[in-house]
Amino acid sequence: MTHKRNTLRGLAAASLALAFGFAAQHAAAADPIKIGLILPMTGQSASTGRQIDAAVKLYLAQNGASVAGRPDTTRRLAQELVVNDKVVALAGFGLTPLALATAPIATQSKTPMVVMAAATSAITEASPFIVRTSFTLPQAAVSIAEWAAKNKIKKVVTLVTDYGPGIDAEKYFSERFALNSGVVVEKLRTPLRSPDFAPVLQKVRDANPEALFVFLPSGQGAAFMKQFAERGLDKSGIRLIATGDVTDDDQLADMGEVAMGVVTSHHYSANHKSAVNQKFVDAFKKANNGMRPNFMAVGGYDGMRVIVDGLKTTKGAGGEALLNAMKGQVFESPRGPVLIDAQTRDIVQDIYIRRVEKVDGQLYNVEFDVQKAVKDPGKAK
Ligand code: DHB
Numbered sequence: 001m002t003h004k005r006n007t008l009r010g011l012a013a014a015s016l017a018l019a020f021g022f023a024a025q026h027a028a029a030a031d032p033i034k035i036g037l038i039l040p041m042t043g044q045s046a047s048t049g050r051q052i053d054a055a056v057k058l059y060l061a062q063n064g065a066s067v068a069g070r071p072d073t074t075r076r077l078a079q080e081l082v083v084n085d086k087v088v089a090l091a092g093f094g095l096t097p098l099a100l101a102t103a104p105i106a107t108q109s110k111t112p113m114v115v116m117a118a119a120t121s122a123i124t125e126a127s128p129f130i131v132r133t134s135f136t137l138p139q140a141a142v143s144i145a146e147w148a149a150k151n152k153i154k155k156v157v158t159l160v161t162d163y164g165p166g167i168d169a170e171k172y173f174s175e176r177f178a179l180n181s182g183v184v185v186e187k188l189r190t191p192l193r194s195p196d197f198a199p200v201l202q203k204v205r206d207a208n209p210e211a212l213f214v215f216l217p218s219g220q221g222a223a224f225m226k227q228f229a230e231r232g233l234d235k236s237g238i239r240l241i242a243t244g245d246v247t248d249d250d251q252l253a254d255m256g257e258v259a260m261g262v263v264t265s266h267h268y269s270a271n272h273k274s275a276v277n278q279k280f281v282d283a284f285k286k287a288n289n290g291m292r293p294n295f296m297a298v299g300g301y302d303g304m305r306v307i308v309d310g311l312k313t314t315k316g317a318g319g320e321a322l323l324n325a326m327k328g329q330v331f332e333s334p335r336g337p338v339l340i341d342a343q344t345r346d347i348v349q350d351i352y353i354r355r356v357e358k359v360d361g362q363l364y365n366v367e368f369d370v371q372k373a374v375k376d377p378g379k380a381k
Helices: 043-069 074-079 096-109 123-124 137-150 166-177 198-207 219-232 274-289 295-314 320-324
Strands: 017-026 030-041 087-092 111-116 130-132 155-160 183-190 212-213 241-245 264-267 330-333 337-341 349-357 364-375
Touching: 030 043, 043 198, 043 274, 043 295, 087 096, 087 295, 087 320, 096 111, 096 123, 096 166, 111 295, 123 130, 123 166, 137 166, 137 212, 137 349, 137 364, 155 166, 155 198, 155 364, 166 212, 183 198, 183 264, 183 295, 212 349, 274 295, 295 320, 295 330, 337 364
Parallel strands: 030 087, 087 111, 111 130, 155 183, 155 212, 212 241, 241 264
Antiparallel strands: 017 030, 264 349, 330 337, 337 349, 349 364
């Protein structure tokens, strides 16, 4: 993957995956504090980059003036953008391979690395400098497996993207479902790049399970749902269940009737009922021409919060001091209460069971059940 250096102002025009840094005035020294953010900006993960970029900008617009106690504005930060060296933190990482490739750099340079999107369980074990503000696929998959088993679903086919998070989703869904007397009759996978869902959907039809469990990375849900409907699977009696990546708020509004009633598990819905979320959604939409925030936006927003609060504690210092200031942070996210587990550096959060419904004429993931304070099951070995 090619990464392009760019400025914040040039972000929208970037044509390749992008790396950018921004600068804030250090409280004690004239040197700016820099954070390097690496995000995919094109191709099927483009929405991840767009959502996180918008959330990071929103966080800085709302809070940037108080970074390490100095009144700096987002505009000033943009002018001083650099990507090369001396960043106090690395942040972003829209896909697992990108996070894993960067982990050794974080370790060698002792730079805290905040994973705002990628969600394979093992990522946090790739460097002691990694902190995660997104989620893990085991967190989501275990909850929907329990819901399915409790709701008289006994026979399931799984369909996942064939790389880290998909393999986690398949494994943790299947294991938990089996513990609850469910049977996975077939395990299907599609490639990360340019997947064709037609052949796997034919296999699903042939296997005729009670439900199909799906994980696809953010950005692929709409194409999948279209195929699911075109091949008549929505009328076949096979229920669709998934992790919330599939009914992604970035694409859900345009998915149409086929998405209605789909049950998923995830850590964030734009429809989450809380004052903190209402404020976040309103501010995000206002700052982005009405764009609805998705779970990637929340990972980016909370990631910025964790970095900025850490920098307040260290008075702008990076390295191990910043890492330690990130560990153990507890706060109310737009998604609900969260903790950055000091031992694992991974996020502990509520996982919701949601159903796609119309709210004021628009499709939303409406939460109807919750499992509180879920630690990544991938680490409880
Ligand atoms: C990953 C990417 C996604 O877009 C997603 O929804 C979940 C996981 C990943 O690569 O880890």
